[in-house]
Amino acid sequence: MMSQSAKLKAACTPGLRVAIELGGLNDKAPSIVLGGYPSKYVLLKEPMVHPNDKAIWSEYLYPGNEATVRYIFEGVASGFKTSIIKLINSPDKILFLKYPKRVETYNLRRHKRINCFLEAEVMIGKQKTLAIVEDLSSSGCGITYLKDESSIFPEIGDNVKIFCPYFIEDNNGFIPCKVQRATKDTRKIALGLTFDKPSPEILIKIQDYVATVLQHST
Missing domain, CATH: 2.30.110.10 (Electron Transport, Fmn-binding Protein; Chain A)
Structure with missing residues (x-):
């Protein structure tokens, strides 16, 4: 410490x-x-x-x-x-x-995780796919997206980008992430992501959102 x-x-x-x-x-x-x-x-x-x-x-x-x-x-x-x-x-x-x-x-890893339903996009390599952020904390998030023949299934440790308009005003802005967990079934792919040095302004918006949800759920 x-x-x-x-x-x-x-x-x-x-x-x-x-x-x-x-x-x-x-x-x-x-x-x-x-x-x-x-x-x-x-x-x-x-x-x-x-x-x-x-x-x-x-x-x-x-x-x-x-x-x-x-x-x-x-x-x-x-x-x-x-x-x-x-x-x-x-x-x-x-x-x-x-x-x-x-x-x-x-x-950041000590922060509580909340359940949510936020529309977003995930970029894996050069492929950008519509996704849903289903859980969120100050250290990372869980997302899912529909699986089809063209879907990319990332490996643990891969870098991905999350575009979520709720936390990013700039159309070119994104949240850098690393894959910590990756699972799939016949319909969808689920990823557990950790944020990889997001900008302070984005992190603050995420922290404020998580804190607000936790406050209203107690």
């Missing part, structure tokens, strides 16, 4: 992809860590948002506003709460965040 000092150091890793959420703004945006100075600040690129949303985001990028940063480091979902120090515009747009006191982490 990583110590807090190691977790804090990891949070300042240059090139680390993160998702940031600002206090008072019900939205999240991707960004990239540029570095940091222990006990003082963490440097991020300006959050990458749609041009139409830049004006509203700029209103919340003020010194003192709260910020929540979430990311995946070495397969572990992590995050911390902090506040904005300043956004500078020259020589580049860089966001200074107050150095966090603590980084929270959790093992």
Whole structure:
């Protein structure tokens, strides 16, 4: 298990992809860590948002506003709460965040799995097939798709891609997965998949969906 000092150091890793959420703004945006100075600040690129949303985001990028940063480091979902120090515009747009006191982490494999029925597409090799996501957690999912003469039956460890519009707004976006289980019968093929380093923004949407379902089922 990583110590807090190691977790804090990891949070300042240059090139680390993160998702940031600002206090008072019900939205999240991707960004990239540029570095940091222990006990003082963490440097991020300006959050990458749609041009139409830049004006509203700029209103919340003020010194003192709260910020929540979430990311995946070495397969572990992590995050911390902090506040904005300043956004500078020259020589580049860089966001200074107050150095966090603590980084929270959790093992994705410990998250509960829920039953669901979400339409999706699975790409195996170059073949794209309509599928149904039948169970879901923060670490993976179970899918099924109809079997026919052209269907590909993947091997354990194969890479596949999941396209699920519920979690992905970009038409070119996908969730990278690895096959952990593969079974078939006369009608359909069932795959057990683990997510393979999905982007923080996609992972957050999956986590929020699972948490909402669990909350309403208790």
